[in-house]
Amino acid sequence: MGAVRFSIAGVLLYAVLRLNGAPNPTAQQWRGSGAVGVLGPAFGNGTVCYVQQTVSSSLAALAIATAAIWIAIFSSFWGHKITRQEWLGIAIGFAGIVILNTRGSLQGDVVSALLLTFAAASWAFGSVWGGHLKQPVGLMAPAVQMLVGGIALSILSLIFGEKWPVQISVKSWSALLFLIVLGSLVAYSAYQYLLKTVRPLVASSNTFVNPIVAFVVGVWLAGETIHKMEYIALAVILIGVFLVLTAENKEAK
Secondary structure, eight states, rough: HHHHHHHHHHHHHHHHHHHOOOOOOOOHHHHHHHHHHIIIOOOOOOHHHTTTTTTTHHHHHHHHHTTHHHHHHHHHTTTBBOHHHHHHHHHHHHHHHHHHHHTTTTTHHHHHHEEEEEHHHHHHHHHHHTTOOOOSOOOOOHHHHHHHHHHHHHHHHHHOOOOOSSSSHHHHHHHHHHIIIIIIIIIIHHHHHHHSSOOOOHHHHHHHHHHHHHHHHHHSOOOOOOOOHHHHHHHHHHHHHHHTTTTTOOOOO
């Protein structure tokens, strides 16, 4: 599903841009955007897709909310000086992760917990590193990222021996179309645009809203049951993310 989603979105966006006169990326630009595509759409989003076979969407979104915290940490590799407020937010955020992994639905599910942590960290590292890599200008960057990410996911799907389902419901086709158009062509492209115009931490502010939306929609549409400790973890993690996002930006001198 992840491979189909990002491959189709990447091909469509790449084709439209080329037909409208956008130059083909150089080899260096393909490598730069390709690296971001592997870290974000493939390792980040793809891992979440895999874990969501056994974990609720609301719980997955809550774990991925920590991406903002990882971005603060990884940004320090390229000159960002972590402030006291950010350190406090990081500590509170990780405390929320501990609560989530020891008292909620993830209790005892070490593999899912580690995979979700890896997904958030991979997405965050790709977001930060991408700002220091040579990439195409404009929408060609997310086009290449999604295309390469989709190819990487196709390879992983073959390695895991996944097979195309015999029957696919209209509801599933509709969900896939939603992910291709709004999730990939619109939202992912918008996120990459923000990464080029504002700080990575500001671009990741969506992680503050995503868990809340996922909790509401998960209960409303999917009938998911939320453990009471997950509400506590939600509050703790969001406090940590809020502190990180509202901290003063300081670059190392």
